[in-house]
Amino acid sequence: MTANQLTATTPAPPASQSRTLRPLLLRLHFYAGVLIGPFLLIAAFTGLLYVFTPQLERVVHSQELFVTPAGAPQPLSQQITAAKAALPGATLVRVRPGATETDSTQIIFSRADLAPSHWLTAYVDPYTAQVRGTLETYGSSQATPIRTWLDELHRSLHLGDIGRLYSELAASWLWLVVLGGLILWWQRQRARRRRLLLVDRKLRGRRGLLSWHAVLGTWIALPLLFLSVTGLTWSEYGGESIAALRKALSWQTPTLSTSLSEHSAHGSHQQPTGTPGPDIGPDRVLATARQSGLDGPVEITLPAGAGKAYLVKQIKGSWPQKQDAMAVDPATAQPLETLRFQDFPLGAKLARWGIDGHMGVLFGLPNQLLLAAVCLTLITMILLGYRMWWHRRPTRDRFALGRPFPRGGWRAVHPVALAGLAVAAVLVMWQLPVFGVSLLGFLAVDLVLAWRARRRRALVVGGEELMRK
Template sequence: MTNLAEPATEAPDKPTRRGSLRPLLLRMHFYLGVFVGPFLFVAALTGLLYIFTPQLERVIYADELTVPIGETKQPLADQIAAAQRALPDATLVRIRPGATDDASTQVIFSRPDLASSHWLTAYVDPYTSSVRGTLETYGSSQAGPLRTWLDELHRSLHLGDIGRLYSELAASWLWIVVLGGLILWWGRRRGKKQATGRRRLLGWHATTGTWVAAVLIFLSATGLTWSQYGGETVADLREALSWETPTLPSTASEHSGHSSGSSGSGSSVGADQVLNVARSAGLDGPIELTVPSAPGKAYVVKQIQNAWPSKQDSMSIDPDTGQILATLKFDDYPLAAKLTRWGIDAHMGILFGLPNQIVLALVCLSLMAMIIWGYRMWWHRRPTRTESGFGRPFPRGAWRTVPRPLLAGLITAGALLAWYLPVLGVSLAGFLLIDLLLGRRAQAKA
């Protein structure tokens, strides 16, 4: 909750008794709102643009994603062969049979000239084995060009690793700003003065922030898992606590020496039998077949339903015998791995479908409105019309009012956060340096 103004019931320049944390929170909240607010606004705006991209893609890429319903589906091997003819210079990686009668089969290829996690996908009519089109797709979600472009806009503003610092800065500070705003609002001095001007803005800002605080903290935490530097800390923590998502062995039997990833039908059993084995074993719903990548490797078949209830069971199948070699059920995942999966899917707006998307859209709009109200309150705090300058910060030296044990705890916590969240640490040092320079300039003018 980016509260940039102090409750009107308190005079900002009035001396505050010792033993109070509020003056320090007010000053920190002010600076965080002023300097981090633009980054949060951009993250909320780009996130809002991304939320409904699955529906947009179904409209924009309807020719590729949907097909006229026919009578009999062709063998999967024939569909793969048609896709390989359309993309002869690419290497087959995965196949996604259509999950509904009107869905195309997605045959996914890699190619050396593609960026990391980017693929070429051929969309094949399962009734005629004709290729309806090809698109460059991204990630495990098979995002199309539109969703990929907006995802990169939200993640890095299309500026590469340097651009990713903006989203990490926003995710690193969002939860701190929200918690600080909640403490300030709940601990305010309540009065019955008429709600006009700045007080009315403050009421809108704080009430809205209270309603969406839990979702904002959730988005901050899950956003950090994708961040460039903080994400490494999250990954190390998950590894140390054995919270990693389990993986399925993909090694086939010793005699599977001729299997390769060049074709979905070049092994003894072929993709069709692998699909039938997986379906017979209970892998229903949308699934994905990963073809053997080298001799001795197995097919890996995985459910890919991320919507609730999640279906993420997987199994490895011998490409020569069609025997199931290993099975990994989502129910057997560690709780932390399940929470990570659900958290990522909820952050992307796909866990609960349209209700999930609507909630995220409302939260993004709320955050943008709170930032605008916050800057408006900052403007209300500007000096008199005869003076120059913008809104005044809260008085310097607020840390002196904090009890020593609490201050020591805050410094320790700040140091630990700065160490494990480097972008937060560097920006915190920048805020302190700016504050110090402003203080020196004020002393020089006095």
């Protein structure tokens, strides 16, 4: 390699590209694609595996989940008694009556040896009050073991908190990769707008790969942005920033108090609180909730102690969602307070819709099919991207990362725009720490490669001078 070739690795941006973001975006898109691509690939593949877990768990755990209707259902109190006998030493927490006549009743317990958000669930035949089986379940969705395993695979690769960094890294960069790619493709095709959404089948080689890569990315851009934002809400560090923002905007999900003293202060409870009192039981509580309009699948949370009320919540996640909740007096079965989903702040509704849409339950099978198509398309795009990199790979320097756009692209950006980008980058890095640390890592890698190129160039130039002497 000659000195002229080495010097050509870092030319100034051409005049035709002055005052444009394109050189900077090209270099950033390249690094993000090469270095973040593997994490996105894993997230897309594990997400694809998770998409159809509702159908999978119905097959794997059909014994526990489903029953054969036979007469009238037994009282919930009798079903709870059977579940307690099957799980001695566990503490009863909640009850989910079967949503349909073929669903078992889920009676949920806590136990000291379980991990956070993990429960022991007894599945009871509502017609015979016999326990059909017990499983360790997870989260508010009552995920069965098969769904829990795939969920943990997608979220953390079963590596705990350290593993969660992989999915947060993917979600933190996905939105930037998508937006950057859209801008680059729009600029490239601005003279041929009809080619923005159509693959040019006449192109071959790297240009043909680029056409497929960009067009596919354009078609799934909105779903990818949606998955990036909603994925960050579950992340360890970025999720804290999103939670703080929702709190500042008063967009938190409202909750009902189960304290009888608070309701008594509003005149809705006349019984003394703080000491054990009569308990009318879950059957009458369920009847009260049904009479008050809480239809569909519900979950009944039992009083956590003296002075506490029952809490009944709708748990229908598919559209149209039913997420109303009601506090019920354990002594009189009278409604104390009702919280309607229609009264939620907009931010809380968006969060609920976003979570259920990300999990594939908001619109049922169409939601699942869309997510599966997006995952497969993203996997294809990533593989096409690496194939393009292979076309441009260095043939003499096995340590180089392909041929990224030359350094110095930031000099082509207008100073005012550059200052704005710098401020925006700092704000994003502050709110998304994993993104910030990885971006600084990219810059460090780029600086090391630049130093290495300058050092080699100096050695080559020095060697040529010695040869001339």
